[in-house]
Amino acid sequence: MQREEDLVRRAQRREPEAFSQLYEEHFDRIYRYVLLRVRNQADAEDITQQVFLKALESIGSYRWRGMPFASWLFRIAHNAVVDYWKKKSREKVAAVAPEAIDQMVEESSNDPAALAELTFDVKQLAGACEQLTDGQREIISLRFAGGLSVAESAKVMGKSEGAVKVLQHAALVKLRRILCPADEESHG
Amino acid sequence: MADRIENILDECLERLRQGDSVEHCLARYPEQAAELEPLLRVAMASQKASLAVEPRPEFKVRARNEIRSQLHDKGRKTEPKKTSPVGWIPRWAVVVASVVLIFLLAGTSTVAASSSSMPDDTLYPVKLAAERVRLGLSRGDIKKARVNVHLADIRVKEIVYLAKKGDSRRLERALSRLEGHMEAIDQAIEANADRPKVREALTALKALLEERMAENEAAIQGATNNTDDPGILQDVLERYRQRRQSALGSRVRGLR
Numbered sequence: 001m002q003r004e005e006d007l008v009r010r011a012q013r014r015e016p017e018a019f020s021q022l023y024e025e026h027f028d029r030i031y032r033y034v035l036l037r038v039r040n041q042a043d044a045e046d047i048t049q050q051v052f053l054k055a056l057e058s059i060g061s062y063r064w065r066g067m068p069f070a071s072w073l074f075r076i077a078h079n080a081v082v083d084y085w086k087k088k089s090r091e092k093v094a095a096v097a098p099e100a101i102d103q104m105v106e107e108s109s110n111d112p113a114a115l116a117e118l119t120f121d122v123k124q125l126a127g128a129c130e131q132l133t134d135g136q137r138e139i140i141s142l143r144f145a146g147g148l149s150v151a152e153s154a155k156v157m158g159k160s161e162g163a164v165k166v167l168q169h170a171a172l173v174k175l176r177r178i179l180c181p182a183d184e185e186s187h188g
Numbered sequence: 189m190a191d192r193i194e195n196i197l198d199e200c201l202e203r204l205r206q207g208d209s210v211e212h213c214l215a216r217y218p219e220q221a222a223e224l225e226p227l228l229r230v231a232m233a234s235q236k237a238s239l240a241v242e243p244r245p246e247f248k249v250r251a252r253n254e255i256r257s258q259l260h261d262k263g264r265k266t267e268p269k270k271t272s273p274v275g276w277i278p279r280w281a282v283v284v285a286s287v288v289l290i291f292l293l294a295g296t297s298t299v300a301a302s303s304s305s306m307p308d309d310t311l312y313p314v315k316l317a318a319e320r321v322r323l324g325l326s327r328g329d330i331k332k333a334r335v336n337v338h339l340a341d342i343r344v345k346e347i348v349y350l351a352k353k354g355d356s357r358r359l360e361r362a363l364s365r366l367e368g369h370m371e372a373i374d375q376a377i378e379a380n381a382d383r384p385k386v387r388e389a390l391t392a393l394k395a396l397l398e399e400r401m402a403e404n405e406a407a408i409q410g411a412t413n414n415t416d417d418p419g420i421l422q423d424v425l426e427r428y429r430q431r432r433q434s435a436l437g438s439r440v441r442g443l444r
Contacts, residue, residue, distance in 0.1 A: 014259075016256070016259040016260070019255075019259055020255070020256065020259070023252070023255055027243070027248070027251070028242065028243060031241075031243045032238050032239070032241055035241060036238060041244075045243070045244070045247045045251070048243070048251065049251045049254060052251070052255055053254070053255070053258060056255065056258055056259070058371075061372060061375060062375065063329070063375060063376075063378070063379030064379075066378040066379055066381055066382060067375070067378045067379070079367070082427075082430075086423055086427070090419075090423070124237075125233075125234055125237045125238070140234060143201075144231065144234040144235040144238050145238040150198055158433065162194075165194040165195060165197070165198045166194050168194065168197070168198065168201075169193060169194040169197050169198075169227070172197070172227040172230050172231055173227065175230050175234065176226050176227060176230045179230060179233075180226065180230070
């Protein structure tokens with residue numbers, strides 16, 4: 001934590017290496033979060049890049065107290081995703097669904113045995129997340145794609161940690177119902 | 189008192205994240221095991237599915253180069269200040285000099301006239317520049333936040349004006365600026381919420397914010413009845429309400 005605080009301060013003083021390090025540390029998780037939220041590889045890449053450009057632009061106004069850096073960065077990502085869906089709904093363009101995710105998984109895995117399982121899992125997860133409420137989808141994306149803690153997720157969402165845990169529980173119950181209906185039937 | 193299932197679930201998820209097994213977690217909570225097990229397995233599968241995805245290498249390289257280019261440009265922009273023969277001049281003096289320069293170049297009457305300009309007016313850039321100078325002159329987070337509250341009011345008026353004109357392109361930009369002001373207010377509140385010395389100032393800021401946001405919401409709501417395309421303003425209203433909820437979140441509500 002101290003190390004990251006130090007890095008952020010140096011990045012605020014415009015030390016290029018410091019921001020580069022922050023960028024490398026958070027890039028993949030921001031990408032995964034955005035991808036699960038927008039479900040389109042090309043758009044996820046654009047948005048991820050925008051997030052870091054915005055972060056670079058506004059890092060000077062970031063204050064450490066009360067808001068962990070990861071939460072601040074993910075809040076920028078969250079707002080970018082919200083803006084994306086607002087534009088999409090105005091353009092009345094349907095979200096690209098499974099094909100984009102299939103392609104993305106094929107490019108990231110070379111193991112044929114694992115491929116089928118992964119394709120199945122990612123495709124199902126993205127499809128299942130579409131059936132969650134906004135808050136539930138957000139918590140799944142933040143916690144499992146973004147790797148944020150409950151405390152960090154609470155800061156991003158502007159909710160208490162208790163509320164986030166309730167959302168997390170509800171989201172997992174629903175995901176289980178969607179992803180494992182047979183399991184649900186046998187166990188109740 | 190029995191622990192709630194949400195807390196038990198979260199504790200188990202944290203244990204799994206640290207390398208513990210599902211079986212160990214279930215052994216700790218035998219009464220909840222039947223309910224817990226499928227949820228833990230779904231959580232692990234979700235995480236595994238997410239982590240299996242990696243950004244394309246070509247994209248990573250392209251994005252990294254773009255960021256480095258921006259870092260380099262920003263570094264070059266800051267260098268002249270450090271090496272300038274007048275680099276010893278304090279920041280406040282530079283800001284004051286900027287104000288004088290704007291008045292000299294634009295003329296005091298021009299700057300005054302620009303204050304009521306709208307985004308489709310030619311003087312609008314002068315208005316924005318004057319606002320930036322005003323923000324730069326404000327010392328401290330709370331004072332800056334108060335200026336941002338005032339600027340947010342101005343953005344709402346601009347948004348209502350642009351919605352009536354049907355200028356969605358400029359409206360998006362005005363909305364983006366509005367969100368920038370709200371974000372700055374939010375961050376100022378977050379950063380100072382634990383400082384007892386500014387408690388009174390934060391309470392006053394909160395009261396101002398509540399009052400202004402309520403009026404602005406009413407203004408946007410009213411404008412939806414007077415426009416040909418209420419959809420745009422409905423979007424704006426929704427985003428404004430989200431910002432209101434965020435800015436007047438738990439940390440500020442705790443202030444009395």
